[in-house]
Amino acid sequence: MSGTFSALNAATTALWAQRRALDVAGQNIANVNTEGYSRQRADMQAIGGSAVPAFYSTSDGIGGGVSVEQVTRIRDAFLEGRGHTEHANYARLSTEAGALEQVETAFREPGDQGIQSLLADVWDGWEAVTNGPDTDATRAQVLQQMEALVGGLHFASASLKAQWNQTRENLTVLVDDVNAAAASIADLNQAIQRGNQTSLPVNSLVDQRDLLVMKLADQAGASVRHGKDGMVDVIVGGVTLVGGTSATKLAVAGSLDLAGTGTSPVRVVTAVGGHTVRPDGTAAGQLAAMNGIFPSYQSDLDALAKDFADAVNGVHTTGAYDKLGNPGIDVFESADGSPINASNIRVAFDDPALIAASGLPGAANTDSSKADEIAQLRSKAGGPDATYRRLVVQLGVEAAVANRGVQIQQVITTQIDASRESVAGVNLDEEMTNMLSYQHAYAAAGRLVSTIDEMLDVLINRTGRVGL
Template identity: 50%
Template structure:
């Protein structure tokens, strides 16, 4: 009977080698499949019987080999680290992109930027000091002041549009997160049922882990393994997917940048309304909505108020071409007197003086010159000297632009450093779970030789049994 035991041993070796080649073929077929984890066959030696009995003995040399299962090759620590670094990279990418767009909105340096428009305004006042009674330099002052106001309107509108687009993008992201959470819960259910039934779940687990990675990038989600092969997904400590159940995510908060201070945009659970401490792309977009864009929007409004306040104060100190005292140059578009500077913003800054003759260039009252308009240009010079004020509008704007440049540069540098770190972690993950064709070819040859050897063993045992049966006279008895 030992010959038949050997035949069984060789048969198990044949099946094990066949299974190994099947798995190797699956790895090779999915070498370019995103999210696929390479698989390995777990083989276990089969020994003799271990049941004690008086007449049941075994020399332990028979049994063969059994395929215990096919497992995915993954490192749990590297997967968790990968989710963390992916979330950080996505957050920094969103913040850097937001700052880059703010820089584009300010259009500095360039002829279309506010700094260039301010320079043109001061140049116009300088020209006015040379020819205070002529119409051309007065018209030039009006034109360039109006251009400056329009430039402030354009920049403010661009910031408002950026805020709206970022909010819309965050709303779409929240909907995608909800869909992914439901898909993960469904896959958890399928994996649990398959695990209890003893069916393979590797491909299902790969699909689920790919969705978890997407959530890590989108909102900084993390996964916690549970029994029966399922995982829980959490965002900042709040459970989004618990086993086979999932809750949604929605965007809450103000839909207007003016309401950020009292009702900031945020992601909340749906149902429940619990605020999520989101990371990833969502975290960066929330920072843009609550800090980056509103911050520069506020500074731009302060610049508009500073411009209106300083020019109005200087202009009212002079006299225009008709001999009348100068009035305010800018207001909030309401036309009321006195001008309420607290109501002035970069969006509503309006040039109040549209008649070139109403530009107050003179510093001497007509009463002191016999009733005729004065050719004195001291007030035009005073308006020009506002550009030299170390605490004036020019200095305030330069400070804003420098601050924006530094913040954007730091964000870009942080993203570069984080990208290198994330690439290293991804490379480490790929070295563990990625398919290496050279390694798979080696495994294929090993299993092929094992299969050939097992087949040869069966042939040899068959010949031995044939000899045993034929030469011991068993034939015909």
């Protein structure tokens, strides 16, 4: 009789276990489109008989049924770590490529409003003066064309500075977001620790935490170190951003304008102590743009403006004479008294008669040798045109290499994400197969209960009538 009732208990545990497994499969199916969800699996274990017999009692060795020991969250720690690394690399490369694209936009090349086109117009204007030095129209035209070039230099310089300022604001917002995510991870660590200590389910909490860690990997290149009771430490740039249930805040330090990056580069530091953090991901790309890409091209643009002004001024003030027979003066000057650069260059006069086209003293002569000399600067080796062409070619090559790197890294990141998804993602075909398996097991356990019930009915209600 005791064996019969133990079989009934085994059937009962089977019904409970298969129903629990069906619940888990249903949870997986319900969250097939939930971002960050990791599929779960009901781990079953046989309930064994007593290993040590008690007085007047021995085990029959069959066991006591089945139990769901735990609901396991399926994840591959190695693939998760690779995912953090590759996502950080992709975010950094994308940000750097975006910065180079912004520089191309500032230079507006190729195009009618680009500096190359404006330079060509200036040289054409001086050639027109060479062909008609005695007319005010050609002189006024070249003044207008030089004003247009100065405006183009101002626009490019202002665009680079505006992009630098916007990038710094974006970095500040990103750091605030990182601090908020770190605080949330610390809170989740505490909740997961308490859940594990009290044997409460924490899988959904771990999913939320992993989603935040991946977000941090994109933003700042986070990596994790697993601790006890299911907690993790999050490391960013060599600094423990989250340690157990506590989080470290970050801040942005350094120059507030593009001109100051040479002496005080922008950097990410700890809010307390000011220790420098070397992040990866989007933050690293933004730092590279502010401390390297934008200052470098701003410096090249300033050098171009100065070289152009020096070249034209050098010819215009050396043995050159204007329409009135006076010695030529500087064509370009600084608007603020500092050395000429792309942001302060300006045309020094607006009177067409001050254009010094002649190489001969005396008023109203038709010599135009100096105007021709300035026009020939367009083909001078190492001149403004050659310098700018090298700059544009360098920018184009860097942008192409950066975009190629982004494409390659995107392929790698996509492959890693696919591998992660193959492990942690929900496969509806697999879940349907599991559901059928659990359903048949549940039906079989129910049939076992019916069979035992019939056996007990025969034993209890019919066996006693045999002797009557």
